[in-house]
Amino acid sequence: MLTDPALAELRAVFAGRLSVSPAVLAEHGQSESLVAAGVPDAVIFPASTAEVAALAVWSSRHLVPLIGWGAGTSLEGHALAIAGGVAVDFRDMAAVLEVRPDDRLVRVQPGITREALNRELRATGLMFPVDPGANASLGGMAATRASGTTAVRYGTMRDNVRGLEVVLADGRVIRTGTGAPKTAAGYDLTALMVGSEGTLGLITELTLRLHGQPETVMTAVAAFPGVGQAVDCVMATMQMGLVPARIEFLDVETVLACNAFSGLSLPPAPQLLVEFHGHPEGVAEDTRRFRDIAEGFGAEGLQWAERQEDRSRLWAARHSAYRAILASRPGAKAVVTDVCVPISRLSQAVGETRADIATSGIPGPILGHVGDGNFHAILMVNPADPGEVAIAKALAARMADRALRLGGTITGEHGIGFGKLGHMAAEHGEAWAVMGALKQALDPLGMMNPGKVVPG
Amino acid sequence: MLTDPALAELRAVFAGRLSVSPAVLAEHGQSESLVAAGVPDAVIFPASTAEVAALAVWSSRHLVPLIGWGAGTSLEGHALAIAGGVAVDFRDMAAVLEVRPDDRLVRVQPGITREALNRELRATGLMFPVDPGANASLGGMAATRASGTTAVRYGTMRDNVRGLEVVLADGRVIRTGTGAPKTAAGYDLTALMVGSEGTLGLITELTLRLHGQPETVMTAVAAFPGVGQAVDCVMATMQMGLVPARIEFLDVETVLACNAFSGLSLPPAPQLLVEFHGHPEGVAEDTRRFRDIAEGFGAEGLQWAERQEDRSRLWAARHSAYRAILASRPGAKAVVTDVCVPISRLSQAVGETRADIATSGIPGPILGHVGDGNFHAILMVNPADPGEVAIAKALAARMADRALRLGGTITGEHGIGFGKLGHMAAEHGEAWAVMGALKQALDPLGMMNPGKVVPG
Known part of the structure; x- marks a missing residue:
């Protein structure tokens, strides 16, 4: 809990880059989907890795959670402070630090968005292709293991993050990966951090693979x-x-x-x-x-x-x-789904899902990155009608179950946050407990984005 | 230590699939390179995942290490029983379990070699492209995060293992990954296991990506x-x-x-x-x-x-x-090196390495997978001449230091084993301690391939 003395300590360091204004808190307490909100106790806009490390030390001492915040475009409540705490908004850490055209690499801070990055790269003939649709931050995209329309050729964030700088729960700063195209030197900490949704540490720098702009x-x-x-x-x-x-x-x-x-x-x-x-x-x-x-x-x-x-x-x-889909039902809110199945089961998965939606009475257009076996139904509900919301949530749950039954996954690219937490045991079995053990090893006090991804 | 009662327990289960014959032990105590040997106390040839899980439970109870063994082609002593223990030889778990041409996937046991796998795939029009040169086992290749000549296009084992079945130190069996082409569901345990060299668990099954045989x-x-x-x-x-x-x-x-x-x-x-x-x-x-x-x-x-x-x-x-290189100096043994640098530094890295070798008096041809920035010098020494061995080891150490100075890695594809352990701190800094914490979380008794990869 954020006590007055703890807050005073923060204020002494961050001054104007700390906010407890209700408007700013509310802005960091909502997400694009129907996932229930969780408002942080304060928002910090750090300017450097050292400041983020100091925040982690402070968090461990005062037992106040830290929740990373990028562009606020995630769909499963990843960045919501469901147990209170401080939102760490990377707005002011959004620089391109180094472009290395010969190595097709770029080093960036986590707050930069993909559109801003590609604008900065335009003259180099290179591009960063991962495109989740939303103008997300690169730090958020890595944390969520995002992908999108181009993953079928260029891969997901798993494939395009070469290395990271991460602030751990105890304030240690580690660097993962190297500038070489591959390495066999020990555990793949880069891959462990990509997709960990801020539960193992806060990403303060990324080295990303670039690709040539196509001829x-x-x-x-x-x-x-x-x-x-x-x-x-x-x-x-x-x-x-x-x-x-x-x-x-x-x-x-x-x-x-x-x-x-x-x-x-x-x-x-x-x-x-x-x-x-x-x-x-x-x-x-x-x-x-x-x-x-x-x-x-x-x-x-x-x-x-x-x-x-x-x-x-x-x-x-x-x-x-x-x-466009939301506009087709004015006033509607969406339950956004995101399943991914083996290509051979895609036809069956889409067919069964359409039939299920058709009998529900809820409008639910389907679209997706089908080259990866990944598709979404946008289930549109009147948010004031608990019956509709319940029907949509049941549909979404059946989609997740269906994906597992067909050998797929409950989320192709949106991640777990807490919206999909209830399906993790079904997907992973005992491996979910292993994720919990890894979390415990790196964040024993549970201060990094608590309530997300791992067993509670 | 392998006590008589512990051995008797094993014998009761494995009977003829347990060996303590000196010839079999010696065969599992050597490697292709100059890395000093470590002979196991016994060799087991398990026939199923359940047997491997039982072995892990036995290992925890008697505190006897388990060391996975594939084809014995690793180069840094990965599979040597340097602290004694039981070599788990996957010779009898070498089947293709399922080919799924529509999904371009194959499910195999860890003991199958890449050449055997590709023979079985030939008629399907598909292939498994990762090619480290040696006819290694797929389990070993995954454990080492192997790559080779084709990684520049098809990627390394990191990119081509879709999922795993792993027996953990306490005997639990987990499955990682799914049949879908991508997933954002939690920590990437597949990537954590690939390259962990048997120190986090024993791989008992692999789901691999296949590629079309090129037209x-x-x-x-x-x-x-x-x-x-x-x-x-x-x-x-x-x-x-x-x-x-x-x-x-x-x-x-x-x-x-x-x-x-x-x-x-x-x-x-x-x-x-x-x-x-x-x-x-x-x-x-x-x-x-x-x-x-x-x-x-x-x-x-x-x-x-x-x-x-x-x-x-x-x-x-x-x-x-x-x-061919070894044959050019009859009686020689090789100190095989394996560095990988950013492409922009490749010319400098090769040039400085050649100059360093030239002044050493040791023959050291250079070759490599240069599209990945990865190259090897084969330093040929008279194994009976400690002076030559020392010069070669010093050359190899300088190559690793040089790779780090140029922003690369101490190993592109051979892995750490214990041969490269001395360079891990220099490459990873505090992140090496994080690897140790993950090891501690999954193998608190230190029974899975002890003395490799992580801090001692």
Whole structure:
């Protein structure tokens, strides 16, 4: 609990970079989804790793939890202070520290957002491709093991974080990883920290892999006669060894919402939005092969958009899909789901989920990063209607159970926070207790983002 | 210590699958390199996960260490029983349990070797690409976080292990990962186990990512006027965004040894051995672009081998390079080194290493997986000459220090075992203590491969 003497100590160090104003606290107590809020007792805006380390020492002494805060775009309550404590907002630690074009690496502070990073990289010919849709902070993306539309080719945060600086619960500062492309030197602490959601430490610096901006980019939208054909086309594409940079599924409801919201005129049918990156010769052949596969599944009107503005319009619409869907039911709040299954079970998973939603009476458009077997249903409820909320939560729980039954995972990219905590035992069995033992080893007082990820 | 009652208990369970014969013990007490031997007190050949779990319970009760054993090809003493104990030889757990072509996954037991696995996969059109040269076991490769010639395109074991079954020190059996291509559900225990060298548990099953056998493969050897040009060509190739399936460097000494050993007639110059995989159109353009880059660095006589037998001959020679080098100094033993640096520092690292070796009087050909910044010097010594051994070990230590100074790692792919333990503090600082804390959390009695990886 944050006592007055503890607060006074903080104030002496952070002065104007500490806030207890109700507006600031409230802002750090909400999230994008229906997950119940938890308001912190104070918000700190640290300016350096040393300050974060001092905070950790202070936290251990006063037994006040620390909860990292990036852009506030997580969907399972990851950054909410459900047990009180201090939100550590990395707003002022958002610099690009070093660009190393020869090694395709960049060193950044955790508060920088992916859009800001890519703006800074534009002139280098390099890019950071991981794209969860939201303009999240890189520290948050690493903590959540985020991915998104481009993971099918470029990987998730697991694959694109080369190294970290982390402040541990006791205030020690460690560095993980090296500047070399690979290492076999001991336990993979980088991978342990990526996806740990601030429960093992606070990330204060990241070294990220960069990729060349593609020489050629081709994007297409293909309409399919039914959901099954669209999803089977994805499976066939991956099995043929084609590697799209993105391959996204939109069901009819999503397409209609995007048409209305973003002024598109896509045909009212399930669609795949696909993109290839590479040199012109490789991409030309990729697109030829994809066309053959897609037409085999009944795709119609496949048109390639090579012009930047046409592509941007399509992807902007895709990125607005969440807002478009919400706008299709005014006043609604969303229960956002996020399951991921083996590609071979994708068709079954999407089919059963659609049928389940259809009988529920809740609108629930489906879209997803289907090249990875990952999809979302956006279950729209009237937040004032506890009956609807309960129905949506039951649907979401059945989606998680279904994903496990099909050999998949309860979350492809959104993470656990506390929203998915109830499904962890089912996914991991005894391995969940092992996660708890690791947490206990690194944070015995339980001050790093308590109530998240591990058994309570 | 293995007492008579403890041994009797084992014998009751394992009968003929337990050996204490001096020949079998000695076989499990040697390794491929100069690392000093450690002979186990007994060798067990378990037949199931349940038996391995029972062994772990037995080990905790009698305080006898367990050391996993695959193919015995590790280079830093990973599998040596330096504190006594029981070698757990996975020879009889070497089955392919399930091939899932639609998901490009295979489930195997840890004792299967990579060559045996690829033989079993041949008819499926799929392959497991990680290739450390030696015909290692998959369990050992995962435990060591192995990589090799193809990591530049297909990644290391970090990237290609989707999930594991692991027996923990207390006999609990956990499963990590899922069949889905990605997950954000909690700590990445798969990545924690990969590279932990049997110190956190014994791997009893692996789910591995497979890749399509490439439609087109083009291989070339290119001779360069000097080491600097060859290495700079690699850097330029990677920076241009070309993704070779392999790009290997051989210095003149290595080339001469391979010519003599494998009956090749490569020109006596530093060489790059490069390979591209893909569809014909993509590979044709890749090879065109690589030729332009290589010729810009003075490459001569670049010839593409598309025929399977020509390619096989080249790669067989590359895989025999270690034996070829040893054969060039009869009676010699090798101190094998394994450093990895950022690509931008590769030229400097190789140059300084060559100069250091040249003044030492010890023959030390250099070769490596340079697309990853990873290279080896094979320091050949007369094992009966302590002076030579000392010079080679000092050279190896300076290579590790140099790699760290240049922002790299003390081992790209061979791992730590106990041979590299002395460099861990320099690479990891406080993070090494964190590895120790994780070990303590999962193996408080220190029975899983003691004396390796973590602080003693």
